[in-house]
Amino acid sequence: MVEHRRFGNLLPHLVLLAGVAIVAFPVYLAVIASTHDNTVIANGQMPLYPGSHGLETYWNTIVSGTGKTTRAPVGGMMLNSLIMALGIAVGKIAISIISAYAIVFFSFPFRMTAFWTIFITLMLPVEVRIFPTYKITSDLQMLDSYSGLILPLIASATATLLFRQFFMTVPKELVEASKIDGAGPIRFFFDTLLPLSVTNIAALFVILFIYGWNQYLWPLLITTRDDMQTIVIGIKKIIDVHDALTEWQVAMATAVLAMLPPVAVVVLMQRLFVKGLIETEK
Amino acid sequence: MANVTLRDVRKTYPSGFEAIKGIDFEVGDGQFCVLVGPSGCGKSTLLRMVAGLETITSGEIDIGGRIVNQIEPAERDIAMVFQNYALYPHMSVYNNMAYGLRNRGMAKPEIDTRVQEAARILEIGPMLERKPGQLSGGQRQRVAMGRAIVRQPKVFLFDEPLSNLDAKLRIAMRVEIRKLQRRLSTTSIYVTHDQLEAMTLADILVVMNGGQVEQIGNPLDIYQKPATTFVASFIGAPPMNLLPLRSDEIRSQLGGTGEAGLLGIRPEDFVISSDSVAGGVALDLTIGAIEHVGAETFIYGARKDGAQDVAANPGELPPGDVIVRIPGAVAPAIGERIRAIVPREKLHLFSADGRKRIEL
Numbered sequence: 079m080v081e082h083r084r085f086g087n088l089l090p091h092l093v094l095l096a097g098v099a100i101v102a103f104p105v106y107l108a109v110i111a112s113t114h115d116n117t118v119i120a121n122g123q124m125p126l127y128p129g130s131h132g133l134e135t136y137w138n139t140i141v142s143g144t145g146k147t148t149r150a151p152v153g154g155m156m157l158n159s160l161i162m163a164l165g166i167a168v169g170k171i172a173i174s175i176i177s178a179y180a181i182v183f184f185s186f187p188f189r190m191t192a193f194w195t196i197f198i199t200l201m202l203p204v205e206v207r208i209f210p211t212y213k214i215t216s217d218l219q220m221l222d223s224y225s226g227l228i229l230p231l232i233a234s235a236t237a238t239l240l241f242r243q244f245f246m247t248v249p250k251e252l253v254e255a256s257k258i259d260g261a262g263p264i265r266f267f268f269d270t271l272l273p274l275s276v277t278n279i280a281a282l283f284v285i286l287f288i289y290g291w292n293q294y295l296w297p298l299l300i301t302t303r304d305d306m307q308t309i310v311i312g313i314k315k316i317i318d319v320h321d322a323l324t325e326w327q328v329a330m331a332t333a334v335l336a337m338l339p340p341v342a343v344v345v346l347m348q349r350l351f352v353k354g355l356i357e358t359e360k
Numbered sequence: 361m362a363n364v365t366l367r368d369v370r371k372t373y374p375s376g377f378e379a380i381k382g383i384d385f386e387v388g389d390g391q392f393c394v395l396v397g398p399s400g401c402g403k404s405t406l407l408r409m410v411a412g413l414e415t416i417t418s419g420e421i422d423i424g425g426r427i428v429n430q431i432e433p434a435e436r437d438i439a440m441v442f443q444n445y446a447l448y449p450h451m452s453v454y455n456n457m458a459y460g461l462r463n464r465g466m467a468k469p470e471i472d473t474r475v476q477e478a479a480r481i482l483e484i485g486p487m488l489e490r491k492p493g494q495l496s497g498g499q500r501q502r503v504a505m506g507r508a509i510v511r512q513p514k515v516f517l518f519d520e521p522l523s524n525l526d527a528k529l530r531i532a533m534r535v536e537i538r539k540l541q542r543r544l545s546t547t548s549i550y551v552t553h554d555q556l557e558a559m560t561l562a563d564i565l566v567v568m569n570g571g572q573v574e575q576i577g578n579p580l581d582i583y584q585k586p587a588t589t590f591v592a593s594f595i596g597a598p599p600m601n602l603l604p605l606r607s608d609e610i611r612s613q614l615g616g617t618g619e620a621g622l623l624g625i626r627p628e629d630f631v632i633s634s635d636s637v638a639g640g641v642a643l644d645l646t647i648g649a650i651e652h653v654g655a656e657t658f659i660y661g662a663r664k665d666g667a668q669d670v671a672a673n674p675g676e677l678p679p680g681d682v683i684v685r686i687p688g689a690v691a692p693a694i695g696e697r698i699r700a701i702v703p704r705e706k707l708h709l710f711s712a713d714g715r716k717r718i719e720l
Contacts, residue, residue, distance in 0.1 A: 249446060257413065259460035
């Protein structure tokens, strides 16, 4: 549809710009606040332009943290969060792609039962099964460890379902051609199926990384050591101060830092997304 | 280089459906065998059984003196060209062809020699670095053929390889496949539902219907002496006219025995003439429809009711219609009355159920 309505386009754009402003303003405010001295923020007269303490605040935040409530540098929290988010995203993708491969390409007894069993776990997120999951994690001595943060969260019915749907669209002849070309199930998986799934994997990775990064309840439960805190918990702890002034500039810097990895993942993966959409291979 | 022999091959699906009901035939070394039949006749299933993609319920398949029933597809020394080509979309043309060789652990220089040779034969050299998605249908078809050639297998299997191409390209590729097969003299089995493809490609033609073989033989022999009415109407376009015989008198005039029930006449065997032929058949027709194809013209003629010796088979034609092929230059008009005569040696007689040919 070609339209040449100069003013007709103006109104929608204004509405969209207003929307962007509403969404972006708090983020802007956080960035600005992180560059001012705490006293400026605390007395309620923070200006809307950047202050002069930016570098100092970020440096202190990353290297030493608040020193009062979290007792750990935010740099370490970011590393914990990164390991957890990557572990969850990679683990979920690895497990679900293998499960989907088994369900779609192999016929074994109770195949559909297996599929539905996986499917039912959609209704059992961590929050529902939190007590038994905690008990098992504790029994396996996985409290306060990366495996404890990651493993209980990596089974994914959604991802399995997504890969299943995609695998079912792979032409049967491709499997047969591979068989004739002497590629066994493992070769077929790595040589053909995995390269074809790249765009699906990228899409899932974005969603799952953010899911992992934003985990709050589970890390809160199973980590007690300061050096195992994740950044999302860190923010909460930095804000919740008793009998003292909240160090807002540190809290805001932490919030900004917490935003960066998910943003980076989205930006980087988006390129792969688009590439995948243009080069329709199949 | 190998013979392919099928001995009483059967396929029954778990649902109880019998897809292949006992098939025997042999394809000699270097021969081009075409399996032809309507969709659902089991021809593709049979090919996939030879390839090892379907299990064999009973019977034996022998490739080059080795019974392959329990052997994996990759070990059978066959190569297959699929209807939708089944190229690996993420691999370059070169890698598509080299993949099977690499999986066999062949040395790189040898792979390269073979791929380059195949690319030269198929004239796809400039496309080796492209992905299948960037190729046209005909080019993909060539790559699929290339993937089969580089393997230098004992047997080529083709599963309707031309049906995704447009009509013009199909004819060109048909000729090329035949040339290529002659040149490599590799035993080939080719599945198609197109009788023209079947006739032009085959050394041995296997006409299948309902999971059974109707007739096996040289294409021209099958055309000239179809064993059943199914073969008669399937091979040849437009199909053979099949007319039920009404009385014993006609039967004896034609020289057939009591079991003769159907008279078959190929459209091209008619001659428009007012003469009568001794021992032959003459039909008085009113032209109902005309199809000009250029080189030839097809006349759909209605026989005058009652006055005729034979009646059209309602299954094959509109009631009472007979197809007559005449040279394209002759221009009859609709409604015109003509007499079409057929000499005795061009007549085909079949039993009433169509399962048996009766020699005149």
